[in-house]
Amino acid sequence: MSVVPQTLFDKVWQAHVVSQEPDCPPILYIDLHLIHEVTSPQAFAELASRGIKVRRPDRTVATMDHLTPTLPKKLAVLDDSAKNLLDTLERNCEEHGIKLYPWGSGSEGIVHVIGPELGATQPGKTIVCGDSHTATHGAFGALAFGIGTSEVGHVLATQCLLQERPKTLEVVLSGTPGPGVGAKDIILGLCSQIGIGGATGHVIEYRGDAISALSMDERMTICNMSIEVGARAGMIAPDETTFEYMKCRPMAPAGEAWDAALAGWKRLRTDEGASFDRTVHLDVSALEPMLTYGTNPGMGMGVSGKIPDPTNANSASEADALSKALDYMGLKAGNPLAGQKVDVVFVGSCTNSRMQDLRDAASILRGRKVAEGTRVLIVPGSAAIKREAEAEGLDRVFTEAGAEWREAGCSMCIAMNGDALEPGQYAVSTSNRNFEGRQGKGSRTFLASPLMAAAAAITGCLTDVRTLLNE
Amino acid sequence: MQEFGTLQSKSIKILVDDIDTDQIIPARFLKTTDKLGLGKNLFSNWRYGEDGSENADFALNQEAMQGRTILLAGDNFGCGSSREHAPWALSSWGFRVIISTSFADIFRSNALKNGLLLIEVDAEQHALLVAAKDDANIAIDLAAQELTLAGGAPSEFPIDAFSKRCLLDGLDQLGYLQSFESNIEEYEKGR
Ligand code: SF4
Numbered sequence: 001m002s003v004v005p006q007t008l009f010d011k012v013w014q015a016h017v018v019s020q021e022p023d024c025p026p027i028l029y030i031d032l033h034l035i036h037e038v039t040s041p042q043a044f045a046e047l048a049s050r051g052i053k054v055r056r057p058d059r060t061v062a063t064m065d066h067l068t069p070t071l072p073k074k075l076a077v078l079d080d081s082a083k084n085l086l087d088t089l090e091r092n093c094e095e096h097g098i099k100l101y102p103w104g105s106g107s108e109g110i111v112h113v114i115g116p117e118l119g120a121t122q123p124g125k126t127i128v129c130g131d132s133h134t135a136t137h138g139a140f141g142a143l144a145f146g147i148g149t150s151e152v153g154h155v156l157a158t159q160c161l162l163q164e165r166p167k168t169l170e171v172v173l174s175g176t177p178g179p180g181v182g183a184k185d186i187i188l189g190l191c192s193q194i195g196i197g198g199a200t201g202h203v204i205e206y207r208g209d210a211i212s213a214l215s216m217d218e219r220m221t222i223c224n225m226s227i228e229v230g231a232r233a234g235m236i237a238p239d240e241t242t243f244e245y246m247k248c249r250p251m252a253p254a255g256e257a258w259d260a261a262l263a264g265w266k267r268l269r270t271d272e273g274a275s276f277d278r279t280v281h282l283d284v285s286a287l288e289p290m291l292t293y294g295t296n297p298g299m300g301m302g303v304s305g306k307i308p309d310p311t312n313a314n315s316a317s318e319a320d321a322l323s324k325a326l327d328y329m330g331l332k333a334g335n336p337l338a339g340q341k342v343d344v345v346f347v348g349s350c351t352n353s354r355m356q357d358l359r360d361a362a363s364i365l366r367g368r369k370v371a372e373g374t375r376v377l378i379v380p381g382s383a384a385i386k387r388e389a390e391a392e393g394l395d396r397v398f399t400e401a402g403a404e405w406r407e408a409g410c411s412m413c414i415a416m417n418g419d420a421l422e423p424g425q426y427a428v429s430t431s432n433r434n435f436e437g438r439q440g441k442g443s444r445t446f447l448a449s450p451l452m453a454a455a456a457a458i459t460g461c462l463t464d465v466r467t468l469l470n471e
Numbered sequence: 472m473q474e475f476g477t478l479q480s481k482s483i484k485i486l487v488d489d490i491d492t493d494q495i496i497p498a499r500f501l502k503t504t505d506k507l508g509l510g511k512n513l514f515s516n517w518r519y520g521e522d523g524s525e526n527a528d529f530a531l532n533q534e535a536m537q538g539r540t541i542l543l544a545g546d547n548f549g550c551g552s553s554r555e556h557a558p559w560a561l562s563s564w565g566f567r568v569i570i571s572t573s574f575a576d577i578f579r580s581n582a583l584k585n586g587l588l589l590i591e592v593d594a595e596q597h598a599l600l601v602a603a604k605d606d607a608n609i610a611i612d613l614a615a616q617e618l619t620l621a622g623g624a625p626s627e628f629p630i631d632a633f634s635k636r637c638l639l640d641g642l643d644q645l646g647y648l649q650s651f652e653s654n655i656e657e658y659e660k661g662r
Contacts (some may be wrong), residue, residue: 018658019651023632027651029658041504041553046645067502085629088504132553148555148581150644158648160655164631166576186563196489197547200576220599230550296489296550317545321488385525423521435551437516447495 004400005271008237009168012143012268016126018160028163031125033060033155034111035098037067037089038416043153046093054096054158058426061120062093065110067417070379070406096156107383109408112136112350116220119249123238127225128155132135133350134233135226139219140246141238141268143203146227156158166232169202170276173210175285177320180466182360183218184352184430185227186210186447188290188300190282193393196298200230202277205270210284211236216245217356218401224351225432228297237269289465291337292434292447294325299434300447305465309333312470328436330424337446337462344427345376345457346439347450348406349413352430353381357450358389362397364454370402371460377404377419379411403457415440428456436459473586473640478567479610483530485514486601490544491551492578498552509556510563531564540567541609544601547571549578558585568611570618574596583634584644587594590618590628599623612640619636 006014018027032266033056047054053059065080077083080124086103093100101114101249108114115121121137127144128134130152137144147161154161173186177275204226211219219236226234235243246252253261288302302306307326310333313319314333331340337395347353349359358380370376378398381387386408389395395405396457402448412419415438421427423442430453431438434445455465486558496656498576501609518529525532548571549557558581561569568581570590588611592600598619600609613635617625636642 003631019654023636025633027648027654029655036613038501042506042555045504052649079502085502086502130553130555132551146553148553148577148584149579150555150584154645154648157645158652158653158655160648162633162644162648196550197573197575200547200573208644227551228548230575296491317486317488321545324487416498416501431495433491433493433551437492437497441497441499441516442521 001368003064005274007168007270007274008141008205008235008268009143009278010274012124012126012141013165015124016143025162025164025166029127029160030128030155030159030161031059032115032120032127033159034115034127034129034134035060035062035089035152036111036129036131037085038066039149040092040152041085041088042129042149043156045155046150046153052157054098054156057097059159060098060156061115061118062089062098062100063108063111063114064089065108066410066414067406068103068108068409069417070409070411070419072407080298082417109384110350110353110410112224113353113385116140116216117249117382118402119246122246123242124263124320128161132227133224133354135231136220136224136350138226138233138235139216140242141235141265143233143235144231155316165428167202167277169199169204170279170281171204171206172281173208173284174281175210176213177210177284180289180451180469181284181287182449182451183214183221185287185290186282186284187222187228187327188292188297188447189284189287191225191228191297192290192300193282194229196228196230196278196296198229199226202231204231204234205276206234206236207270212239215356217354221351221352225297225456228432238265263422265402288448289452291452291462292405293329293331293337294322294330295434295436297434297447298434301450303338303462305337307331307335307337313410338464340462342428342446342456342461343425344421345374345453346379346412346427346429347380347430347453348377348381348411349431350381351432352450353379353385355385355388357430358373358385358394359455362394362448364451364458364465365401365403366397368401368458370457374457374460375404376402376457377406377412380399380405380408382408401457412439414438415443428462475567475586475613477586477612478540479608479611480516480540481545481606482570482600482609483536483539484543484601485530486543486545488545489547489550492549492554492557493551494504495549495557496554499536501556506559507563509560510565513560513564526586527586538565542566542569544569544571548574549582550575553577553581555581558582558587562587570600583637586638586641588613588638592618592628596626599648
């Protein structure tokens with residue numbers, strides 16, 4: 001019997017199709033539903049108005065992250081509307097028997113950080129959340145994607161979604177990154193190569209030697225930003241690195257169940273000869289540390305580059321977009337980015353707030369001082385990471401350098417909790433979006449890795465971190 | 472959900488590529504448990520100045536644009552965050568149709584849940600619509616999948632059968648999913 005070779009995506013997808021009616025998208029079963037305070041209240045309200053209970057509270061996990069303050073312990077929430085959303089989530093979880101990791105409990109964190117940390121995120125699962133960076137969980141070989149609030153309601157009520165089958169895109173990463181170049185530079189490199197709509201309608205599988213060599217923290221950074229090229233999800237086949245990470249996580253299977261799970265997980269790889277709808281290659285050895293200069297993650301370049309000139313753009317609309325972006329950013333075509341003054345440095349977000357990110361930032365800040373007039377915020381992704389970093393003494397490295405060491409949360413990634421830039425201010429940010437106003441109205445963002453962010457913290461301007469590695 | 476049949480309107484042109492959901496509705500307006508009333512925050516950062524005054528040159532603030540229900544946008548509309556507040560704000564302002572050369576995936580799915588018709592046109596047709604006079608009428612017939620620019624011939628636009636049915640009949644997707652309860656139970660038992 002000949003078996004049709006399948007991709008990793010095909011395998012996970014096929015295992016979750018509940019029903020397939022003609023002229024209707026397949027009904028897909030969802031193993032794990034993550035919820036947070038901002039995109040869930042209207043979904044619970046919909047259930048209430050129909051008198052429906054949550055179908056599988058045991059497959060639902062809640063945390064508070066977007067609106068929670070990151071100043072030490074139980075300080076006032078930003079305003080009444082923020083408080084109302086936090087209270088509403090707590091009430092909804094209580095009423096439906098959903099496990100909540102509340103703010104201030106010591107178990108809270110950014111939804112995409114705590115899922116893996118708890119071991120709730122597992123290879124081969126389907127995972128959704130009312131948040132576009134759900135793709136993060138794909139680093140474990142899960143099919144994980146963001147959904148809207150109506151769909152949050154669908155999953156709460158039925159544990160299922162109506163989903164068109166996406167196309168597949170293979171991203172082959174080869175080569176060894178040079179010094180100062182890491183996972184964030186790789187994904188920013190992909191964004192600038194294929195553009196922010198480059199993978200719309202597709203699920204990406206990241207493959208190649210350069211991927212196998214990465215830690216789980218780094219793989220999560222890459223999968224996290226799959227949405228920034230428009231992809232539905234990003235996946236990486238699980239391997240020994242994945243299994244090692246999974247072992248002994250609180251919600252991971254144990255004992256015999258572990259052995260059984262492991263046997264299944266090992267089959268979760270793309271078969272020899274399986275085909276993808278598209279393929280893209282990226283040689284990571286050619287990358288420099290990356291920075292964005294514009295107002296979407298695709299407008300990025302190597303640190304030694306010059307800001308592109310709209311007159312050289314491929315089309316009129318591209319030229320328009322670039323002029324508009326440079327205008328907003330207050331930058332001039334043809335100039336280098338290095339040396340550009342920055343006001344704030346933010347290390348955090350579900351892209352770069354895990355231990356490896358904090359260690360990277362600390363490696364540059366250790367024994368040095370933050371530049372005069374630069375504000376530096378370091379925000380761990382979860383309360384557990386905060387404790388681990390403190391046990392390692394990273395908090396002292398940061399505070400001795402003159403940075404602020406905060407409580408866990410989304411913080412300045414989305415600037416909903418009070419941590420925000422002033423209009424016109426420049427920030428180097430390890431988050432995932434440099435959209436106009438993303439970090440506060442009028443905010444101007446340069447996306448970069450934790451290493452590059454730390455370098456800017458020391459010098460007060462955009463700086464090639466490689467010059468600090470050699471010192 | 473509001474049903475969609477035919478519609479005729481002049482368009483509002485916001486011809487920027489890659490309009491992300493942070494522009495459609497900035498995050499500071501997401502602190503609500505409601506869906507209604509978000510129209511006043513639609514495109515807030517482009518629409519209002521520092522002091523809250525209206526930017527006179529932004530389309531939504533112009534007298535002649537009031538009451539129009541078709542938005543003509545640039546490529547890759549609705550990228551970025553998954554916030555359904557984006558279609559809520561667009562609908563709440565009064566839009567019923569958005570025309571672009573492409574839409575981001577999550578936005579597309581969210582729009583459908585809210586009776587917002589997304590029409591994907593090719594670059595050539597997009598250019599025709601962009602070049603048309605500001606007060607040119609556009610007629611849309613969903614059942615026939617036809618778009619007609621005043622003075623021109625009707626042209627067909629693509630839409631998948633399910634989305635079409637959802638919009639034409641105002642299909643309740645949650646109710647539809649619930650009707651598969653026995654399949655879902657069976658699936659769970661079979662794992
Ligand atoms: S850290 Fe930023 S991108 Fe991640 S979940 Fe929070 S707001 Fe969204």
